[in-house]
Amino acid sequence: MIRFTKDNSQFQLDTKTSTYNMQVRDGFLLHLYWGARLEGGDHSYFFREQGRAAFSPRMENCGGFILDDVPLEYPCWGRGDLRTPAIEIENPDGSNIVDLRYESHAVSAGKPRIPGLPAVYVENDSECETLVVTLRDKYSNVCVDLYYCVMEDYDILTRYACVRNEGSENVIIRRAMSASFDFDHIRFDVISNYGTHCRERQIERHALQHGRYTMSSRRGASSHVHNPFLILTSPTADETSGDAYATVLVYSGSFAAEAAAGQFDSARAMIGLNPEEFSWTLASGESFYTPEAIQTYSATGLTQMSQNFHRLFRTRLCRGKFRDARRPVLLNSWEACYFSFDEERLKKIGTCSAELGIELLVIDDGWFGKRDTDNCSLGDWVVDKRKLPNGIEGIYNHLKELGIGLGIWFEPEMISPDSDLYRAHPDWCLHIADRPRSEGRNQLILDLSRGEVCDYLYDSIAAVIGTGMIDYVKWDFNRNMTEVGSEPLGKEKQREVTHRYYLGLYSLLERLITDFPNVLFESCSGGGGRFDAGLLYYMPQVWTSDNSDAIERLRIQHGTSLVYPMSAMSAHVSASPNHQTGHVTPFDTRFTVAFTGSFGYELDPTQLCDEDKQRVIHTGNLFKEYGERIAKGNYYRLRDPHEETCGAWCTVSEDQSLCIAGYVLTHVRMYGNNERIALRGLKPDALYKEKFTGITYRGDQLMNFGLHAPTTLEYQSILWILEEQK
Numbered sequence: 001m002i003r004f005t006k007d008n009s010q011f012q013l014d015t016k017t018s019t020y021n022m023q024v025r026d027g028f029l030l031h032l033y034w035g036a037r038l039e040g041g042d043h044s045y046f047f048r049e050q051g052r053a054a055f056s057p058r059m060e061n062c063g064g065f066i067l068d069d070v071p072l073e074y075p076c077w078g079r080g081d082l083r084t085p086a087i088e089i090e091n092p093d094g095s096n097i098v099d100l101r102y103e104s105h106a107v108s109a110g111k112p113r114i115p116g117l118p119a120v121y122v123e124n125d126s127e128c129e130t131l132v133v134t135l136r137d138k139y140s141n142v143c144v145d146l147y148y149c150v151m152e153d154y155d156i157l158t159r160y161a162c163v164r165n166e167g168s169e170n171v172i173i174r175r176a177m178s179a180s181f182d183f184d185h186i187r188f189d190v191i192s193n194y195g196t197h198c199r200e201r202q203i204e205r206h207a208l209q210h211g212r213y214t215m216s217s218r219r220g221a222s223s224h225v226h227n228p229f230l231i232l233t234s235p236t237a238d239e240t241s242g243d244a245y246a247t248v249l250v251y252s253g254s255f256a257a258e259a260a261a262g263q264f265d266s267a268r269a270m271i272g273l274n275p276e277e278f279s280w281t282l283a284s285g286e287s288f289y290t291p292e293a294i295q296t297y298s299a300t301g302l303t304q305m306s307q308n309f310h311r312l313f314r315t316r317l318c319r320g321k322f323r324d325a326r327r328p329v330l331l332n333s334w335e336a337c338y339f340s341f342d343e344e345r346l347k348k349i350g351t352c353s354a355e356l357g358i359e360l361l362v363i364d365d366g367w368f369g370k371r372d373t374d375n376c377s378l379g380d381w382v383v384d385k386r387k388l389p390n391g392i393e394g395i396y397n398h399l400k401e402l403g404i405g406l407g408i409w410f411e412p413e414m415i416s417p418d419s420d421l422y423r424a425h426p427d428w429c430l431h432i433a434d435r436p437r438s439e440g441r442n443q444l445i446l447d448l449s450r451g452e453v454c455d456y457l458y459d460s461i462a463a464v465i466g467t468g469m470i471d472y473v474k475w476d477f478n479r480n481m482t483e484v485g486s487e488p489l490g491k492e493k494q495r496e497v498t499h500r501y502y503l504g505l506y507s508l509l510e511r512l513i514t515d516f517p518n519v520l521f522e523s524c525s526g527g528g529g530r531f532d533a534g535l536l537y538y539m540p541q542v543w544t545s546d547n548s549d550a551i552e553r554l555r556i557q558h559g560t561s562l563v564y565p566m567s568a569m570s571a572h573v574s575a576s577p578n579h580q581t582g583h584v585t586p587f588d589t590r591f592t593v594a595f596t597g598s599f600g601y602e603l604d605p606t607q608l609c610d611e612d613k614q615r616v617i618h619t620g621n622l623f624k625e626y627g628e629r630i631a632k633g634n635y636y637r638l639r640d641p642h643e644e645t646c647g648a649w650c651t652v653s654e655d656q657s658l659c660i661a662g663y664v665l666t667h668v669r670m671y672g673n674n675e676r677i678a679l680r681g682l683k684p685d686a687l688y689k690e691k692f693t694g695i696t697y698r699g700d701q702l703m704n705f706g707l708h709a710p711t712t713l714e715y716q717s718i719l720w721i722l723e724e725q726k
């Protein structure tokens with residue numbers, strides 16, 4: 001609910017359990033409060049004016065604020081606030097100043113679309129109310145509309161800004177963050193994800209300290225290294241208690257998220273496009289929209305925070321027919337055969353997969369051009385008749401007879417220097433004239449800021465998937481950006497290239513998913529190099545990591561679950577010993593870890609022993625039986641595999657009648673340690689029967705004492721399936 005009280009110029013934005021307050025004073029939009037829900041009242045006294053100048057100027061000569069000591073909603077650069085600004089503008093006279101003051105506001109039902117950008121949506125206007133506060137710099141006539149979309153039932157607030165140039169000359173936006181958050185204390189821990197290829201989204205937590213702590217990417221991708229979100233918690237917060245303030249950016253390119261503690265022990269956090277590589281020329285009459293930032297507050301720790309994001313992302317960010325559907329059990333050819341396949345081998349794999357109950361075979365890299373290794377052919381999306389003499393149709397017809405679907409891999413945004421496309425269009429990649437072009441994995445990146453490049457990609461992909469033979473597309477992106485230049489944009493707009501690239505990518509994806517609604521798209525970037533809310537708007541699942549080792553995946557999934565739902569995590573059982581780490585893990589452990597994600601296999605089924613084949617049939621059946629309910633359930637992290645010698649978690653269906661819990665021992669201790677795992681989210685007085693043992697427990701037993709876990713063999717695991725007995 002959004003309330004505006006005229007007498008004291010206060011805005012109150014309420015979600016189910018939180019309140020966010022702002023106030024207009026002397027024309028400035030101040031931040032008053034973000035926390036547990038308040039029921040009305042005048043909150044003016046929350047703002048404590050202490051007059052601490054400490055070398056900072058006072059506004060409007062002697063009467064006004066010392067802005068450097070005021071909590072602001074969208075702080076500007078160039079006047080009294082000398083902390084990090086949310087916005088910087090270069091004016092026609094070259095000055096770098098913007099002074100935004102309240103002009104008007106409007107409240108409406110529903111949630112407007114952000115032109116060209118992914119964003120949370122609503123299915124009905126009653127799900128959301130939107131407040132737009134318009135601020136103006138009366139000297140330059142630059143206006144900023146701050147959007148606040150309140151999704152009360154979801155406990156979510158989303159924000160973005162629109163910068164409008166109502167002046168008569170061009171201005172340059174040097175920085176325009178999506179959201180900024182001021183707090184009047186610094187008693188916070190900062191929690192973030194860090195990592196690298198094959199070790200994405202590990203968790204780091206430390207106390208907020210004086211100075212600026214930034215997590216960012218200048219890689220032209222949200223990246224394996226950091227993830228576009230920021231979590232601030234009270235220092236003692238854990239899964240079940242304490243304050244958690246979190247924001248996630250709906251964007252896939254370079255970003256910055258920052259938390260800083262200032263001189264008066266107040267904190268400022270912000271998230272948005274990375275200003276280090278961005279600027280945007282805004283001509284008279286033009287507008288610029290920032291990506292959306294989503295925020296949530298939990299007074300009961302990290303689980304509730306994560307569940308708020310999970311529910312929102314599953315139901316109001318992901319779209320299309322696969323949003324709510326159980327995803328097919330698939331087998332991906334990459335770790336089964338890498339580049340060495342032909343029609344015959346794929347048919348054998350297909351036949352065996354069908355016998356084992358697998359529902360879809362994905363032909364990964366290597367089916368097009370002349371690609372026997374990773375040094376050529378990206379861009380030439382035409383089937384390689386040496387490997388598939390009967391085209392895609394040959395394998396499709398075979399699978400169709402077996403009753404299973406077909407998926408295919410693309411890496412559309414890339415171009416190999418050794419490709420027909422590059423020979424025809426050497427200028428279509430990102431590059432800077434006369435400078436060498438750096439290759440990553442022997443490839444360059446196409447310039448998606450150019451319309452003709454996006455059109456080419458649309459046509460080549462549509463030619464393959466438009467035949468009706470393809471049920472699934474894996475969309476890969478296997479390097480980061482360098483030499484980010486685009487000649488057609490001219491020299492003034494070179495710092496716009498990365499963002500324009502993403503506008504191009506998003507519009508290409510929008511066209512494809514609109515025209516091919518029956519295809520399930522999965523995004524990938526060397527695994528999870530673009531695991532972000534931006535791409536989830538187009539593709540409801542992501543290949544979580546190129547590290548398919550179950551033990552490593554425990555940590556990766558745990559870190560990913562801070563923000564993203566399990567249904568978005570594509571998780572496959574791969575061969576043992578694992579190809580990346582050499583770990584030897586029991587089949588059951590690999591299955592237990594993959595089961596709660598979007599499930600599949602990454603191995604050659606024809607090589608499995610009979611026992612493992614039976615296990616594939618059994619596990620596939622379990623996923624078919626429970627997959628949909630788990631995907632829609634609430635996820636609880638029970639043990640932290642980063643900190644402890646095991647991992648444990650559970651998912652509880654929305655109606656609390658089903659609980660699937662997993663436990664994996666990652667390091668054995670001689671003679672064990674009486675390990676037991678207490679579950680969460682159950683009905684205390686309901687009876688739950690465990691599927692494999694037939695034992696019945698009460699919910700309160702399961703939640704307070706828990707279940708005994710195995711402790712004797714390294715990488716041993718257990719999966720519990722508990723159903724309520726009615």
Ligand code: GLA
Nearest residue numbers: 334364365524525526527546
């Ligand atoms: C990336 C992906 C892998 C696989 C290869 C193919 O690394 O993450 O899953 O598709 O590319 O080249």
